[in-house]
Amino acid sequence: MPLDKKQFLQAYRTMRTIRDFEYRVSDEFGKGNIPGFLHLYAGQEAIATGMCMNLDDDDYIVSTHRGHGHCIAKGGDVGDMMKEIMAKQGGSCAGKGGSMHIAAVEKGMLGANAIVGGGPPLIVGAALSAKTLGTDRVGVSFTGDGGSNQGTTFEAMNLAVVLQLPAIFLFENNGYGEGTAAGYAVGSRDIASRAAAFGMPALKVDGADIFAVYDTCKKAVKHCRGGKGPIAIEASITRFRGHFEGDAQAYRGADEVKRLMKEMDCLTIAGAQAIRKKLATRAQLNAIDRDVAAYIDESAKAALAAPGPDVSELLTDVYSSAY
Amino acid sequence: MPIKTYRQAINEAMAQEMRRDSTVIVIGEDVAGGAGCAGERDAYGGVMGVTKGLFPEFGESRVIDTPITESAIMGAAAGAAQTGLRPIAELMFMDFLGVCFDQIYNQAAKFRYMFGGKAQCPMVVRTMAGAGLRGGAQHSQNLTQMVTMVPGLKVVCPTNAYDAKGLLVSAIRDNDCVIFVEDKFLYDTSCEVPDELYTIPFGEANFLREGSDVTIVGISNTVHKAVAVADRLAAEGISCDVIDPRTTSPLDEEAIIESVETTGRLVVVDEMTPRCGIAADISSIVAEKAFGALRAPIRKVTAAHSPIPFAPALEDAWMPQESDIEAAVRSVLEYRR
Ligand SMILES: Cc1ncc(C[n+]2csc(CCOP(=O)(O)OP(=O)(O)O)c2C)c(N)n1
Ligand SMILES: [Mg+2]
Numbered sequence: 001m002p003l004d005k006k007q008f009l010q011a012y013r014t015m016r017t018i019r020d021f022e023y024r025v026s027d028e029f030g031k032g033n034i035p036g037f038l039h040l041y042a043g044q045e046a047i048a049t050g051m052c053m054n055l056d057d058d059d060y061i062v063s064t065h066r067g068h069g070h071c072i073a074k075g076g077d078v079g080d081m082m083k084e085i086m087a088k089q090g091g092s093c094a095g096k097g098g099s100m101h102i103a104a105v106e107k108g109m110l111g112a113n114a115i116v117g118g119g120p121p122l123i124v125g126a127a128l129s130a131k132t133l134g135t136d137r138v139g140v141s142f143t144g145d146g147g148s149n150q151g152t153t154f155e156a157m158n159l160a161v162v163l164q165l166p167a168i169f170l171f172e173n174n175g176y177g178e179g180t181a182a183g184y185a186v187g188s189r190d191i192a193s194r195a196a197a198f199g200m201p202a203l204k205v206d207g208a209d210i211f212a213v214y215d216t217c218k219k220a221v222k223h224c225r226g227g228k229g230p231i232a233i234e235a236s237i238t239r240f241r242g243h244f245e246g247d248a249q250a251y252r253g254a255d256e257v258k259r260l261m262k263e264m265d266c267l268t269i270a271g272a273q274a275i276r277k278k279l280a281t282r283a284q285l286n287a288i289d290r291d292v293a294a295y296i297d298e299s300a301k302a303a304l305a306a307p308g309p310d311v312s313e314l315l316t317d318v319y320s321s322a323y
Numbered sequence: 324m325p326i327k328t329y330r331q332a333i334n335e336a337m338a339q340e341m342r343r344d345s346t347v348i349v350i351g352e353d354v355a356g357g358a359g360c361a362g363e364r365d366a367y368g369g370v371m372g373v374t375k376g377l378f379p380e381f382g383e384s385r386v387i388d389t390p391i392t393e394s395a396i397m398g399a400a401a402g403a404a405q406t407g408l409r410p411i412a413e414l415m416f417m418d419f420l421g422v423c424f425d426q427i428y429n430q431a432a433k434f435r436y437m438f439g440g441k442a443q444c445p446m447v448v449r450t451m452a453g454a455g456l457r458g459g460a461q462h463s464q465n466l467t468q469m470v471t472m473v474p475g476l477k478v479v480c481p482t483n484a485y486d487a488k489g490l491l492v493s494a495i496r497d498n499d500c501v502i503f504v505e506d507k508f509l510y511d512t513s514c515e516v517p518d519e520l521y522t523i524p525f526g527e528a529n530f531l532r533e534g535s536d537v538t539i540v541g542i543s544n545t546v547h548k549a550v551a552v553a554d555r556l557a558a559e560g561i562s563c564d565v566i567d568p569r570t571t572s573p574l575d576e577e578a579i580i581e582s583v584e585t586t587g588r589l590v591v592v593d594e595m596t597p598r599c600g601i602a603a604d605i606s607s608i609v610a611e612k613a614f615g616a617l618r619a620p621i622r623k624v625t626a627a628h629s630p631i632p633f634a635p636a637l638e639d640a641w642m643p644q645e646s647d648i649e650a651a652v653r654s655v656l657e658y659r660r
Contacts, residue, residue, distance in 0.1 A: 184359025
């Protein structure tokens with residue numbers, strides 16, 4: 001079943017929430033309110049959204065350094081995330097993780113990861129526990145084109161095939177790993193066919209089209225829940241921002257970003273398609289936009305006003321018990 | 324003499340050695356940047372711009388951008404080193420050691436010995452370490468202790484631009500695998516650096532301050548904190564020897580022991596977790612070899628035994644600060660049996 005009216009509005013809201021969240025943290029970063037490094041998901045919203053709408057709260061995902069969107073799509077609390085990124089009390093990770101380790105463990109979002117290729121083996125483990133414990137849960141690893149080249153990713157795919165685990169390897173090919181083109185670094189050029197060579201089906205999808213992403217992910221989840229072993233998806237997309245906030249992006253062509261932001265904006269595409277398919281009206285979409293803007297503003301203000309963690313917490317949670 | 328930054332000094336050492344010796348190559352992720360892209364080549368020159376300019380001069384056969392593939396980068400460098408090249412392999416953040424450690428400690432470090440002295444591994448792993456930039460648990464660690472413990476590896480931790488150039492030239496010419504640990508905090512610091520090529524031998528400590536009351540040994544950026552403390556205490560009439568070993572393997576044990584024999588007191592500082600670290604190692608050497616000279620228990624000033632937290636206040640509490648060093652110096656001075 002493709003996205004119906006209600007589902008579409010939910011998808012649109014999630015995508016808009018991610019977009020606004022990212023632009024707000026970019027602003028706050030510019031004002032010096034966010035420490036550390038920031039990698040934003042703006043432009044890629046349809047992928048996390050279309051995947052996670054096919055998952056239940058008790059399914060698992062693992063993410064990358066570019067993890068805010070995955071976390072929001074999996075149901076992470078936006079207010080807590082904002083606090084985490086600003087290193088405040090009440091943050092999702094108690095201020096100990098930050099942007100690159102954003103997580104919502106209670107929602108099955110097992111963590112962003114600052115080690116490229118760190119996630120895929122972990123999702124094999126989550127899929128192994130699902131299979132061993134006899135639940136019908138599935139695990140999804142979000143990995144970039146850059147991360148698709150890492151040895152850990154290859155090993156994880158092979159092990160998932162060998163053990164026939166309910167794991168989805170979702171590759172977000174945004175064309176770049178830092179300042180290196182996927183066309184250079186992915187030797188096979190094609191991430192999907194390389195995944196298929198490990199012995200699993202692999203699908204390809206336009207990552208800017210929420211309808212297509214949703215349908216493709218639905219097939220993948222059905223495959224895994226049906227006990228048919230792992231599956232891979234390659235979603236092609238672009239990055240609206242630099243690799244990190246502050247990246248001058250001299251490696252990108254003149255006007256490239258501007259052009260792609262016009263041609264590949266999942267929100268614009270989704271809005272136009274939905275209106276055409278009579279799934280939503282412009283007024284409904286505008287109302288969601290206003291709603292989300294207010295919600296993000298409120299979350300940011302609450303985070304700005306929150307105190308930082310207490311220094312006494314430095315040595316808590318290193319171990320499970322007194323040490 | 325011209326003033327150069329730590330970043331420039333490291334860049335110049337590589338460029339001059341590459342001109343001198345055509346077997347020297349640079350390999351790593353975005354060491355040039357822009358590979359396969361529509362925009363500029365050499366767009367990064369490494370994420371901190373340290374290798375910038377090498378690609379335009381030496382081209383893609385000697386300045387090699389790789390996929391994200393640390394294990395293969397280190398293994399390829401080791402294999403190339405065994406077969407006629409002198410690779411400088413970049414490990415962007417020292418935290419990524421986990422991804423590729425086998426190729427370094429089981430392979431590169433052991434060729435010579437395992438193969439009865441018939442093989443060699445003249446490679447350099449340039450990497451970047453250090454906390455304080457709010458990089459979180461996986462982008463802030465200094466893992467110098469993990470490489471220092473491996474027989475066969477040499478480990479260099481330059482603390483200023485002059486040393487960085489001379490030590491890197493030595494590292495490139497060395498016939499063993501050298502781990503060259505750059506401190507993120509020092510890239511923009513500068514001092515006088517000669518234009519000519521020169522070398523600084525491994526295993527020779529540098530005395531940054533000379534004094535008679537307390538010996539302070541620091542590693543990487545903590546050396547600068549130690550100097551600041553020593554200068555402040557000098558105003559109170561407390562005089563400190565401040566020693567920068569410059570290389571943790573080999574380690575200039577003699578310099579440290581000689582100093583402790585004069586001062587009778589030792590404070591060792593590093594920005595690593597406390598267990599099995601460099602401070603612990605130096606403490607044990609001094610306890611073993613200069614026990615009779617000690618007038619107070621040795622004090623270690625290290626980071627806390629926890630992953631590195633993201634929140635600034637927590638990270639600052641995690642790291643050794645000048646105030647911690649000062650307190651340690653005072654405590655060894657006040658100690659009475
Ligand atoms: C093991 C490891 N190597 C290198 C890095 C530095 N790094 C962080 S993100 C990144 C690029 C990742 O590219 P991709 O997987 O395509 O994800 P994207 O940034 O495009 O979302 C690199 C090289 C890292 N964090 N971890
Ligand atoms: Mg990418």
